[in-house]
Amino acid sequence: MGVIRSLICVAALSLLWLPGVVDAQSPQPPAQEEFVPLSDIPPEEQIPAFTLLASAYALVWLVLIGYVWSVSRRLHAVESELMALARKPPVPR
Amino acid sequence: MSTLTTVGLVVIAAMFAAAPWVINAAPYESTMGLVYKIFFFHMPSAWIFLIAAIVSGVYSGMFLFGRKPSSDWKALAAAELTFVFGALTLLTGPLWARKAWGVWWVWDARLTSSLLVWMIFGAYLLLRRYGGPGSDKLSAAMALFGMATVPFIFVSVNYWRTLHPQTSVVPSLPVSMGGPLWFCFIAFLLFFLLLMQMRVRLERQRALVEAHFLSEDES
Numbered sequence: 152m153g154v155i156r157s158l159i160c161v162a163a164l165s166l167l168w169l170p171g172v173v174d175a176q177s178p179q180p181p182a183q184e185e186f187v188p189l190s191d192i193p194p195e196e197q198i199p200a201f202t203l204l205a206s207a208y209a210l211v212w213l214v215l216i217g218y219v220w221s222v223s224r225r226l227h228a229v230e231s232e233l234m235a236l237a238r239k240p241p242v243p244r
Numbered sequence: 245m246s247t248l249t250t251v252g253l254v255v256i257a258a259m260f261a262a263a264p265w266v267i268n269a270a271p272y273e274s275t276m277g278l279v280y281k282i283f284f285f286h287m288p289s290a291w292i293f294l295i296a297a298i299v300s301g302v303y304s305g306m307f308l309f310g311r312k313p314s315s316d317w318k319a320l321a322a323a324e325l326t327f328v329f330g331a332l333t334l335l336t337g338p339l340w341a342r343k344a345w346g347v348w349w350v351w352d353a354r355l356t357s358s359l360l361v362w363m364i365f366g367a368y369l370l371l372r373r374y375g376g377p378g379s380d381k382l383s384a385a386m387a388l389f390g391m392a393t394v395p396f397i398f399v400s401v402n403y404w405r406t407l408h409p410q411t412s413v414v415p416s417l418p419v420s421m422g423g424p425l426w427f428c429f430i431a432f433l434l435f436f437l438l439l440m441q442m443r444v445r446l447e448r449q450r451a452l453v454e455a456h457f458l459s460e461d462e463s
Contacts, residue, residue, distance in 0.1 A: 198343045200279035207282040207336040208264075211289065214335075215435065218328050222442050229449040236456050 301391020304384035321443035
């Protein structure tokens, strides 16, 4: 009985290896052996570089201009408040 | 706006306007082609991100030990700039990686630690905005932790396996590529200094307004 149980366990464990074995035996695409220049890649497989480059530069410009605008606006508001406070007559004690 | 600020703004605007021509003059990198030119804005953004984090950490330390309000203003100004330049680094990097690596993002040591420092400074700003009294000291401690992570970001590419280029790339660049890179870095650095000056001035004016209201309350 013990021998049968051991055989079942071994058979079950061997099933775990099966997908790997099948996968290893299935035909694999030929390995790429050398560097493929960008110009040799078909157009449908290429990612447009210009779009990414333009997006990156536009993003940097937009964020930096937006930040300068934000700081200037906050600075203007605080300086206006300071000027208004300076114009206010002192509180009598 | 002072004369020095105006002159600085004009110089920086001229440098940023000239940058596309300077970058265009740089030769193409042989394997990446056109997209590698993102590097000329990505790299200076990343350097300023790290410099700003160090500046914020140093002034936070000075504030914690010296208690000078001006140190806190400078730490806060640098923390906000760390967040802004960190965002630029983390946004331009994936645009380059999509083409160069085929993926937008990888969870390697450099990218993950950069994201972590960016989030630390994001938390710093949230703490300053909503933390209430005492948040200045808590956030100063956070900035120190943020600064302590900077050397790790810098050397991470040399110690862990990553797709990101190593630190040896910039010193080995030919003049035709290194020239435009340093031009862009100086433009970013001047911009950072100008923004620091504007941001510190904002904090100084805010402190004056607060002092005014406090004196009114006391009287």
